Amino acid sequence: MIQIIVVELSVHLGCFNSRYDLEKIIDDWILLNILVGNDFVPHLPNLQIVKGALPMLYGTYSEVLPSLDGYLNENGILHLRRFEAFIKQLSQFDIEMFRETYDDMKYMESKTGKNIVLGEKMVCYHLHSFVK
Numbered sequence: 001m002i003q004i005i006v007v008e009l010s011v012h013l014g015c016f017n018s019r020y021d022l023e024k025i026i027d028d029w030i031l032l033n034i035l036v037g038n039d040f041v042p043h044l045p046n047l048q049i050v051k052g053a054l055p056m057l058y059g060t061y062s063e064v065l066p067s068l069d070g071y072l073n074e075n076g077i078l079h080l081r082r083f084e085a086f087i088k089q090l091s092q093f094d095i096e097m098f099r100e101t102y103d104d105m106k107y108m109e110s111k112t113g114k115n116i117v118l119g120e121k122m123v124c125y126h127l128h129s130f131v132k
Helices: 002-013 022-034 053-065 080-112
Strands: none
Touching: 022 053, 053 080
């Protein structure tokens, strides 16, 4: 199992060297996998394994790790400042996904005349019709 983790993370972090502690990276790797959920823990919105969440998480982690002064999780303690830096970087993906979904919904709305979220015909209400 450790070899699989090393291979997976080495794709994103490059070759492991003395700068990185493999055991602490594995601890962080486990934490990252919790973010995509399982049968008992729900995943974060837009983080779905079938939509490439794991490589995206590992890529984000590899971008952020060199700028942190340690690991996300050390000896079972989650360092919130470091985790916040990771989540901020990860949020860029969430913003992109929101924009793509919004654009898709607006396109479908323009083609069908239906509000995709509500599933009903779009009706234009004028403000004066609500004022008595």
